[in-house]
Amino acid sequence: MGDKSIQKRKYILETARKVFMEKGFKKVTMKDIVEACDISRGGLYLYFENTAQIFLEVLRMESQEADDVFSDSITEDATAADILILFLKEQKKELLRKKDNLTQATYEFYFENSLPKKDNILKKQFDSAVKIIEKLIETGVENGEFLCEDCEGTARNIMFVLEGLKISAQTIGVTSEMVDREILFILKSLDVEEN
Amino acid sequence: MGDKSIQKRKYILETARKVFMEKGFKKVTMKDIVEACDISRGGLYLYFENTAQIFLEVLRMESQEADDVFSDSITEDATAADILILFLKEQKKELLRKKDNLTQATYEFYFENSLPKKDNILKKQFDSAVKIIEKLIETGVENGEFLCEDCEGTARNIMFVLEGLKISAQTIGVTSEMVDREILFILKSLDVEEN
Amino acid sequence: MGDKSIQKRKYILETARKVFMEKGFKKVTMKDIVEACDISRGGLYLYFENTAQIFLEVLRMESQEADDVFSDSITEDATAADILILFLKEQKKELLRKKDNLTQATYEFYFENSLPKKDNILKKQFDSAVKIIEKLIETGVENGEFLCEDCEGTARNIMFVLEGLKISAQTIGVTSEMVDREILFILKSLDVEEN
């Protein structure tokens, strides 16, 4: 596979990503992607076998970038509270972008593709996020920023709340205020005063 | 519409409910329902126009029954903590029945049918559940069972955690222990000692 | 399945038969049959799943008719030699109708559908033909019409020669004279003088 092929592959994934953001997973057909990419019917099949494969790769790309974003937010002079707040705000921004994210597509995908745990990117992301938040809280506690007895439990709780907010944003609808309220609730339970 | 018609309507809805539990929403075709009901293709169209309509009615049925379940659990001599714990256990039981509930179908349905808020049964259910829990907590605080400063916020937080658990059960998978941990976390935050 | 359905089924089979006669088996697509029948794409699938199924049913029809033809030729006052000669002439007629028979389609079908023996209509036809010819020869020998030591072997030999002529007609080409020569050869070996 030459350099051009790799470029095209990437181009397809990026275009498909937009399609998935707009239509979710199930609704998307190979034809949709073909048309979005403006390539030939058969052309797409040279690179991918079906929408599931394409989506998985999109997800992989996404997850790498997500990791990057997270590490970027951890700077030298930021306090644990800063980072946590930044993270929560980041999540808020994303989940309010109702149609402009992969949430719906991801959920739809996993609804019918119960992958074995080790291949479940979603689970990996969830677990790794829990760990990072746990670390963060521990650091905060050490620095006297947070009050918390069960750091791991709290981290997990935060993640489930976020999941709840994410799915609610896609189903019952969620306003900016509602998210703020939940974020505040979380921070208060850690004894943090947000600015 | 005669009595026989009403019966048939109900029969179709009950049968369709099972189909939705098994396959979710999107995957289900009119043909699937026709076959499950063992009626004629045209016959189904006499009662319903499409799967979305059928699903909505199934959901309405469901939501009435859900209300009943809730009120049943509120008995004279039960303490607030009892009722809350019962409610949470009920939720746990349901969300662990991964394939045998309408969760996935409901989410899929709302993904593509962003109904106006007033018609959003899901939202109504969510809000009403928040209110009930809030009342419950207030009662518990008055009785000295719970310690809680922000009853409304806590109620909402509980519901989001439950939503988070529900969607996680369908995507990343959730074990009985994981749910228990979250329930305990909630109860501890209310200062309750579970048996 | 109503009476009309049965009629249509039959109509499709008869039309498909013509298509198979013209194009063989492999080349024929569901679309070809749809067009020949002048029905809708989906319509055909109501009756048959694929070309193999259709062909098998055509073959079954054919084989019933073939049996009838054979029994018709056995009349009261016909001698064994008469019947044998009639049969051979019948075969000749058919195999010279190069494009107007199912030979090619049948061979193509069996090339890739090695059915279990009991379902192999072709084999059944072959075996039953051998038996009938054997009986015929035995009768002829008893009547002093034929001279033959190994009736069964001769019957089988005749059938293989006919198979050889049939496939040759489709591949290397066979003239009327060539067939006559072979028929004569067979008859001579039975010591028959043809008129």
Add this chain to the structure above:
Amino acid sequence: MGDKSIQKRKYILETARKVFMEKGFKKVTMKDIVEACDISRGGLYLYFENTAQIFLEVLRMESQEADDVFSDSITEDATAADILILFLKEQKKELLRKKDNLTQATYEFYFENSLPKKDNILKKQFDSAVKIIEKLIETGVENGEFLCEDCEGTARNIMFVLEGLKISAQTIGVTSEMVDREILFILKSLDVEEN
């Protein structure tokens, strides 16, 4: 066309031959051959235009080798009966190798490519085989090995029986015993006692 080209051409033909033996003619696509040869898609088109052309050349190769095999079996001190029996056994061996010969592919090819007679390799092979067998029988008759009145007719008959066995092997299935029986029948008609 350079030496390397000729080599590659030959390589393609030999590889394609295996593919045809396995899949027959019709099923084989240019893609199949490209993949079997492990060359580029376009590369194949530099040498051949389509599968029919490739198959024809494979057939030509084959027919040359077949001739060689025949002449090899005619040694100085072999009797006519020896040679005939050897030939028949050779044919038996080949036709029992159901999937490992070009029979099916050849038949399929000629089904749809009714070449003008002079180009029909199959016919040439058939006719030349008839002549050789005829000579053989004549020699045998002269030597007192065979009893035969119509050498040419017998030779032709033998070839048609063999054709019948060949096609039967591919369609209704043929056992070693069945072939032996036919061979014996032929030999007996020539008054030969096989060992």
Add this chain to the structure above:
DNA sequence: CATGAATGAGAGTTCATTCAT
């Protein structure tokens, strides 16, 4: 010569929806 990406025609198949009975 050789490569392999790209195209587009065409086959298979499934269903929502209609409509004559």
Add this chain to the structure above:
DNA sequence: GATGAATGAACTCTCATTCAT
């Protein structure tokens, strides 16, 4: 009301064939 045959649109997938490199 009820039936189920019929239609046709839409999707998936595979290849023969071309062509820029």
